[in-house]
Amino acid sequence: MTEDLAADINPDGLREAELIQARAMLKRLVGRTIVDLRVEETRIALETDDGVTYYFYGFMGEDVPE
Numbered sequence: 001m002t003e004d005l006a007a008d009i010n011p012d013g014l015r016e017a018e019l020i021q022a023r024a025m026l027k028r029l030v031g032r033t034i035v036d037l038r039v040e041e042t043r044i045a046l047e048t049d050d051g052v053t054y055y056f057y058g059f060m061g062e063d064v065p066e
Helices: 011-028
Strands: 034-039 043-048 053-057
C-alpha cells in the first residue's frame, strides 16, 4: 500500500466484488415480492414484501455466459 490510495485501488477488483455481492443479494430475493424499486442518484433501492430494503451501489453492467 502507498499513501496514494487511488493508486492502490484495482477498479476491476472492485467491480468483481460488487458483482459477487449483488448476486448474493439477488439469491436472497428468491420467493420475495418486490413492492418498491427506486433508482436514486447513487444507488438502486429495492424493497420486498417483508419490509427489507436492499441497496445496490456502483455495479452497472451484465454478466453474459459465453
